[in-house]
Amino acid sequence: MKQAIGLAKSGMESGNGGPFGCVIVKDDQVIGSGSNMVTTTNDPTAHAEVVAIRDACKNLNHFQLEGCEVYTSCEPCPMCLGAIFWARPSRVFYACTHEDASAAGFDDSFIYREIQVAPETRQIPMEGMMREESQKVFELWKSKADKILY
Ligand SMILES: [Zn+2]
Numbered sequence: 001m002k003q004a005i006g007l008a009k010s011g012m013e014s015g016n017g018g019p020f021g022c023v024i025v026k027d028d029q030v031i032g033s034g035s036n037m038v039t040t041t042n043d044p045t046a047h048a049e050v051v052a053i054r055d056a057c058k059n060l061n062h063f064q065l066e067g068c069e070v071y072t073s074c075e076p077c078p079m080c081l082g083a084i085f086w087a088r089p090s091r092v093f094y095a096c097t098h099e100d101a102s103a104a105g106f107d108d109s110f111i112y113r114e115i116q117v118a119p120e121t122r123q124i125p126m127e128g129m130m131r132e133e134s135q136k137v138f139e140l141w142k143s144k145a146d147k148i149l150y
Pocket of ligand 1: 079080
């Protein structure tokens with residue numbers, strides 16, 4: 001966690017992005033790390049956790065982080081929480097809480113609220129379209145013989 005907090009500080013000081021850092025550990029070895037890179041990479045998804053997950057998965061040459069521990073300098077936002085669940089590490093440790101982040105100007109509570117409302121009533125309206133056409137691709141996936149399940 002000390003390293004994750006260090007990355008949060010150094011990433012911010014070097015101008016990489018916001019004050020967030022993340023380290024991923026497997027068998028007591030750091031296998032991935034990252035700091036927030038949103039503003040330097042023009043990538044709104046480049047949160048520290050996502051950067052670290054990408055780094056760890058690249059180093060492991062695998063799309064899952066089974067048996068890994070995530071150390072993040074701040075409680076994950078909803079996007080990173082989703083990414084963490086998709087990556088399936090065994091445990092997450094966080095330092096600052098989302099209340100601390102909110103007090104520093106990083107409020108993600110609106111996203112938690114948005115998740116709970118119907119898609120068409122969200123602040124960014126979401127409308128269904130071409131469902132049947134898209135369902136055909138799922139049918140192809142179901143019958144695909146050589147698929148890699150994840
Ligand atoms: Zn995040």
